[in-house]
Amino acid sequence: MEAAEAMDKVGKWLQAVHGPTVAGPGGLRVDHARVLRVPEGWSIPYNTVAFLDDGRPDKELFPPPAVLVREPDGELRQAHPNPGGLSTPVAYPGQESWREVVDPEYVKAGFGELGVPLPAVAGWVKVDNDGQQTGDERENPQYRAGPIRRGYPKPENTLETLLAFASVGWLSREQLLIGLLRCEVFVPLDVTTGSTDRFYFSEERNELRVFSSTRHLPAREHAWWHVDLATLAEFEHPPNLVINGGPATFEDVTGAELADVAQRFPRGEPRVDRHGRCPEAERELETLAADTAERMGLTAPVELPTTGAERARRHGFELTAEECRKTVIGQSWLRRLEHPEPPRSKPNDLSANGLAPSWDNDGRVVPRLDTFGKYPLPELENFRYGWQRVAGAYAGFALGEALGTAVDRLRLDEIVARFGPDGVTGPPVAFDQPGRIGSLTQRLLFYTEAVIRSPHREQPESREVEKLFPGVVRGALLRWLHTQGAPLENTDGWLVKVPELHVRRGADDAELNAYHALVTRAPQASPMSGPAALVGALPAVLTAAGPGTGFSGGIGQVVRDLVAVTHRQEDDLAAAGYLAWLFEHALTKDSFSYPVWNLSREVLDEHPQSGPEWDAVRAMVEEAVPFFGEHGLPDLRMPELIGDGHTTLSVLGRAFAALSGFENYPEQALLRGVNHSGRSALTGALTGALLGARVGIAGLPAPWIDQLELRHLIEQLATDALWHFDRRSALQQLGATWSQRYPRH
Secondary structure, three states, X not given: OOHHHHHHHHHHHHHHHHOHHHHOOOOEEEOHHHOEEEOOEEEEEEEEHXXXXXXXXXHOOOXXXXXXXXXXXXXXXXXXXXXXXXXXXXXXXXXXXXXXXXXXXXXHHOOHHHOOOHHHEEEEEEEOOOOOEEEEEEEOOOOOOOHHHHOOOOOOOHHHHHHHHHHOOOOOHHHHHXXXXXXEEEEEEOOOOOOOOOOOEEOOOOEEEEEOOHHHOOOOOOEEEEEEHHHHHOOOOOOEEEEEOOOOOEEEEOHHHHHHHHHHOOOOOOOOEEEEEOHHHOHHHHHHHHHHHHHHOOOOOOOOOHHHHHHHHHOOOXXXXXXXXXXXXXXXXXXHHOOOOOOOOOOOOOHHHOEEEEEOOOOOEEEEEOOOOOOOOOOOOOOOEOHHHHHHHHHHHHHHHHHHHHHOOOOHHHHHHHHOOOOOOOOOEEOOEEOOOOHHHHHHHHHHHHHHHOHHHOOOOOHHHHOOHHHHHHHHHHHHHHHOOOXXXXXXXXXXXXXXXXXXXXXXXXXXXXXXXXXXXXXXXOOEOOHHHHHHHHXXXXXXXXXXXXXXXXXXXXXXXXHOOOEOOHHHHHHHHHHHHHHHHXXXXXXXXXXXXXXXXXXXXXOOOOOXXXXXXXXHHHHHOOOOOOOOXXXXXXXXXXXXXXXXXXXXXXXXXXXXXXXXXXXXXXHHXXXXXXXXXXXXXXXXXXXHHXXXXXXXXXXXXXXXXOHHXXXXXXXXXXXXXXXXXXXXXXXXXXXXXXXXX
16 A cells, blocks of 8 residues: 555545544644654554644644554554554544454553554454443454463563564564564673674574573573664674574574565664673672672682572573672672681571571571572482472462461452452461461471382382382371371481471361371271362372382372372372372473463373263363463453362362463462462462462562561472482482481381
8 A cells, every 4th residue: 555545545534533624724634744654554644734734833733643554454543642552443423333452461562563463352342432332242253362371481571572472373474573673682692702602603594593581591601792683684694583582482583584674664762782791790799709708707709600590590590680699698608607717607687698598407407508499409400390390389389378378268258358359469367477388288298208208219110119108108197297296206307307397287186186097097097088189299290200210100109199098089089190190291391381271181181081080170171271272262260160169179170270371470370279268278279389380489479488488498398309309319419318318218
């Protein structure tokens, strides 16, 4: 479409709206001098005739309005007055119209100049001549849910958002290329020479590897070139780009494509072209290390935290400048504490000094370097599972329980009456303060100790040794019961010696007596039933973390043997086994973990099972989990409407419903997991575990994690479990020290 045709269309619309006298002195007319080709089509500004012809500023419309003539369909759309805002279809007098309902993800992105893609339009609502909604609605069958709702990694910047939108079909190739010109990238540089390694630039192919943020740089890189893509497009020979936008988001763009778009739509943003260092390599840290060493009387300053930063990146995170500063201080403290003379006590505030608590083999607190939930202290291979996912699942479980304990077993109306219309909005006071762990987390910890203490690790796939596992589980539960007041003669291992675990948290006498009868095999013991069976799924999965470290019957056998110590109904065992298989995928070492709406169905396909208990599992998934892989509006599920909130499958289904579609909204997901009737503590714990497996400890709400009781102990035990089953197991590396920490059965 030529500019003249576009202006004619807008002129006719002005006449239709403002009458045939539109060209008179008081009328409106197209501002021919400012017609502009824009990505969406033609931008046709208009103003008063008096302003345009007579130069009367008092008659100017401000801000100057414009109509966009969209290509290729020629639709007229009112331009948004603010940069980045979305255009809307123009209205005609006396006619009803349909107003677009655009996905909020696209609205918030600020990509108005790229237009409103049809796949991002959820539907339309009808409005009358006065602009009031009539109540009529239409869904868009071509709508696709956005990447954030689908569970893609949450974008951190404009480039990652653009790539994510393109990956779900919201943007055409042309729109993507236009948007890329407004983006910036990072190119790794050698921290010493400031040059780009041949690994990142190939002269033969004129190909440059670039990254969307410093977080996604290869772990070993500590310096960068920060440049906008419009600048690269201006090179005499624009490079072909391989863009790394983070997990699951990559894009190849030729230099010719970029240069062509840059010619048609010149840059409007300031140029970006500078070199810099990552926080762990900043020169200010050298000064800090030297000053701290002098103040503490060290013989030499500690090294810069490049090793910690590299390990954090390998687990999907980046150390901040403040965390790097604390690492230098923490390393200095640890070196100082190694000196025998003069005696020096540990600092009162461990966190402020880059330290965190850990527990030795006698259950006593000793300081360690704080890794901020971003990497483990032992060097793990992560053969099958990612440390960040395992630690995140454990911390998320405890956090979810802490959120739900205060409303556990209440009806929704009772929750609203107590906490207001939004229910729980953050960690409530439970027991005596916010963030207290409950009996579910206590049992999770002792179940985890059981899988570490199982003798099968030394004799993999020995059927006779595997038969000892239920006895190991009973021993772990006896140690937990001892922390609740039951007598026990042999209290070996470190976990039972931790004083903070010797507290009652929600388990009443009847429940404790029932557990005691089962684990001691008392004649009056009666097997339990219900959703507490699900707690054993996460520890059971860790037995398969290394090569050949699992049971001969796989994870299904482990979880069945563990859970059946207390719960023996087939529907409970099936639900726990299903959840364990789901965790097996969720804890992947890969950089991207698929969301629950995908995994929940994939697991059923991968492990086909028969029987009424498995029919019930499939029905639960269908009821609780929306599907985002199709066109059209997904049906987000409300946890309150999934079952009664008390049975095993309804608790699991409510956790799925709470999380599905909210994986990138941690606070909302966790609160959805507890603000409902029934077993809110357990539903919250399962929601938190599945969420934590995706985002890690560092991705959980920081203010809430900071309040979580024994957060570092939970992380330490999860790390121990993964290390135990790692190819380079702590069992071999530490020998007798590890056996004292986790005695064999």
